[in-house]
Amino acid sequence: MRHATEHADFPTAELDTALRGGPFHVALRAAIAARGLPLQRVQHHLSRYGVKVGVTSLSYWQQGARRPQRPESLRAVRALEEILRLPDESLIRLLAESDDRATAGRPAGRSYRSLIEASDVQDRLRAELGGSLDGGLHTLGHHEHVRIGARRELAGREAHHIVRAHRDGVDRFLAVHHGDPGSSPRDMRVRALENCRTGRVHWDQDTGVLVAELLFGTRLRSGDTFLFRYGVDDGTAGVSGEYLNRFDLPGGQYSLQVHFETAALPGRCHRFTQHSAAAPRNGRQELSMTEPHHCVHVVEPRIRPGILGIAWEWE
Template sequence: MPHGTQHADPGTAELETALRRGPFHVALRAAITARGLPLQRVQHHLSRHGVKVGVTSLSYWQQGARRPQRPESLRAVRALEEILHLPEESLIRLLASAEEEPGRTAGRSYRSLMEASGVLEELLAELDAPRDGGLHSIGHHEYVRIGGRRELLGRDSQHIVRAHRDGVDRFLAVHHGDPGSVPEHVVVRALENCRTGRVLRHDGTGMVVAELLFDMRLRAGDTFLFRYGFEDGTAGPSREYVRGFRGAGGQYALQVRFDGAALPVRCHRFSQHSTAAPRGGRQELRLSREHRSVHLVEQRVRSGIVGIAWDWE
């Protein structure tokens, strides 16, 4: 062997492969092994980060017997990335990808959701708008329409809000089209008690942000009801509809109605604590053949994501 040739550390090579290919428990086990830390030391480091996780749970995680799902567990995974000197989001990404169902193309990948989140922040900054808009949601009923080509035709929203500061006179509505959507062809409709203001579009992510203007300035404590919608129909087959919430709120109801020529074979509800978290809360939903629709109702929403997914033939 020529002088100066160096052998790659097998543990490091195994870790790099595991982080690239997964699954999560293999990558976690490889990272702990590469750092030479017993689980008791890993637990100690986590406690110094303000996260409490038992040694038994850590053992289950690296064996693949259980997967982190609760918010505290996901905090632990992010802390583990720092403790084990791993790239940011490397373990979280594996958790997210592991939740995709075999044989089913995800409507939103983790990468696309993160890109959309960044674009949304830029568009909101361009509108010089605070993220919460000074409004608290009391009730939100959303009606999604899927067309005969299995495409997202459009959606209508009825919103009831309460102002938590004086002077609020607008709401920013966000539409994230399915992959392949053409934002310039998406139409914003102000249906009741509002009118359309500025509209910003981003081709790369299919994002549309519309300013809906009220006819009055609300005072703190005032309630307001308005309706708006988006007409789309520009993308390919739709497989799910997702709604994200940044904080706790009131009731949320989602109804998805399908064209009679394109009915799914099954539908289910799901939830996520964040875009990076694994999906949970799966519940099969019965499709009404007469009305060609499914729905869910959340009496009080929490921070995170909730949605309905469906499978075509």
């Protein structure tokens, strides 16, 4: 529910332009000016949302001297979208896009636009295969092993799922693979490794998204658990800089392990999270590589909606 503000003006042309192209501080300044709110009033409205931000910080944000980064600051940005009557995630999106520009020189990074496009394509391909969001299955455990090849490419991955059916008759799972920028899903190979076989496979060449039907060979009853494993051979793109997974629904444990070939070891690795594709990255934590296995990993006791990944920097 949105709180009322002193003004309900429609966006000015300047604000409209700033919201489309940014940068964040220009859009924030234009939005505050369009509503005619002094920063003290903005701070007051934020306090009604349970968010504490100083007037000085707000001034720095709209001048571009500082950027919101801490979780409390990002909560404030979301509240500002409501207080200033802006479209949902319009300011958050601009923050994410500025992060994209700041890391533009890194290989194979996933931009805001690429994540949104991939999400839309994923939903379309899933619908083509007649699947729903969860497919009647609740995730108890999801474990991924990603391989980075000697050319520093995403060579492939294997996934092990432990699921429980929450309705009768479930007999398949729709697996999603999102290749790195420039990948060719038509040249990828889906391998059914345990307790399943490959059915239909649909893909979108432009976004690098592939959705594969994995058939269980049995119909589960509500409450039944099931374990299955599959792999995707990729290796169709250039240098890889990260691997991430997007979760739409809560679930059980998730682990992600990235293995690097001896001939292609990164300089540094870190984990990261995103509340959504439009949100800035946070939760950064440096990861130590295990020797002699050349692996890094993260373990999340419970899956939460959002994005979790590992990124690395090449020497």
